[in-house]
Amino acid sequence: MRKSIATLGICLFVSAFTQQIYQAQPTDDVWYYDNAFNPGFTAFLRVWGDGTNALDPTGARPALNYSYSLAKWRLNGIPAGRQYQVIRAQITVVQTQPPGYTQQEGEQYPLEARPLSRSDFTEAGWDYNAPNNPEIGATLFGEGQMTSYRTDAPFPIVIPLDSEAFEPYFNAAVNQNNGALGIGFVSRMDPGGQGGTRFYRFYSRNDTGGRGPVLQIVYRVAGDVSGDGCTDDADLLTVLFNFGSNNPEADLNGDGVVDDADLLTVLFYFGNGCEP
Ligand SMILES: [Ca+2]
Numbered sequence: 001m002r003k004s005i006a007t008l009g010i011c012l013f014v015s016a017f018t019q020q021i022y023q024a025q026p027t028d029d030v031w032y033y034d035n036a037f038n039p040g041f042t043a044f045l046r047v048w049g050d051g052t053n054a055l056d057p058t059g060a061r062p063a064l065n066y067s068y069s070l071a072k073w074r075l076n077g078i079p080a081g082r083q084y085q086v087i088r089a090q091i092t093v094v095q096t097q098p099p100g101y102t103q104q105e106g107e108q109y110p111l112e113a114r115p116l117s118r119s120d121f122t123e124a125g126w127d128y129n130a131p132n133n134p135e136i137g138a139t140l141f142g143e144g145q146m147t148s149y150r151t152d153a154p155f156p157i158v159i160p161l162d163s164e165a166f167e168p169y170f171n172a173a174v175n176q177n178n179g180a181l182g183i184g185f186v187s188r189m190d191p192g193g194q195g196g197t198r199f200y201r202f203y204s205r206n207d208t209g210g211r212g213p214v215l216q217i218v219y220r221v222a223g224d225v226s227g228d229g230c231t232d233d234a235d236l237l238t239v240l241f242n243f244g245s246n247n248p249e250a251d252l253n254g255d256g257v258v259d260d261a262d263l264l265t266v267l268f269y270f271g272n273g274c275e276p
């Protein structure tokens with residue numbers, strides 16, 4: 001009896017480390033637009049499109065009809081050399097007061113988060129005319145929600161990221177880009193001509209109130225049930241012992257049942273993160 005209590009204690013202790021959370025503001029963010037004033041160290045990021053497209057279909061850098069914003073995060077504390085499963089990810093930005101669009105327009109023309117072709121840009125070294133500026137990819141990671149819309153105060157726009165689409169990008173950032181992860185913010189929202197105010201305007205990391213974009217990622221080492229950072233026979237045994245149950249500890253894909261899908265994940269990632 002005493003032994004089983006001790007074992008239970010260890011299990012609870014370990015389970016706290018199964019999922020990990022990264023949460024941070026960008027190290028760099030840039031308003032990417034032809035007429036942007038001091039786009040590097042602006043306190044606000046702005047985004048708009050032409051009402052139909054979020055990205056200029058000609059591939060031109062954003063000028064009059066388009067405005068993009070780019071942000072780069074440093075994934076500090078996430079070791080390279082292993083594959084990760086993204087359980088949940090989201091970006092939260094804070095729209096300034098008052099929004100220049102209605103809630104309905106925000107729902108119709110959401111703020112979009114997409115990958116960048118490269119993440120090695122810096123805010124300090126930003127040059128609109130540089131030939132190798134990051135391009136924004138076609139993959140849509142997520143769209144901003146208007147559930148907190150209000151006109152009398154700044155409000156958060158949460159962009160839930162599609163875990164399946166984001167996971168390989170996250171792994172490439174950790175394992176190939178030295179932890180640098182870039183995101184492009186774009187939208188189809190049309191300001192409605194020169195001087196129009198119908199566009200996204202949200203705080204950058206340079207905001208003195210700390211309201212810049214926040215990236216949150218819940219992740220774990222792929223296939224690692226025990227949370228020791230290595231997918232090995234202990235994880236395999238845990239899944240096998242819990243096979244058919246709904247033990248969330250062994251339910252790697254979170255679908256409510258421990259079955260062959262979870263078993264295959266452990267087998268597929270066997271050796272992931274383990275010392276050679
Ligand atoms: Ca393990």
Ligand SMILES: [Ca+2]
Pocket residue numbers: 251252253254255256257258259261262
């Ligand atoms: Ca499952």
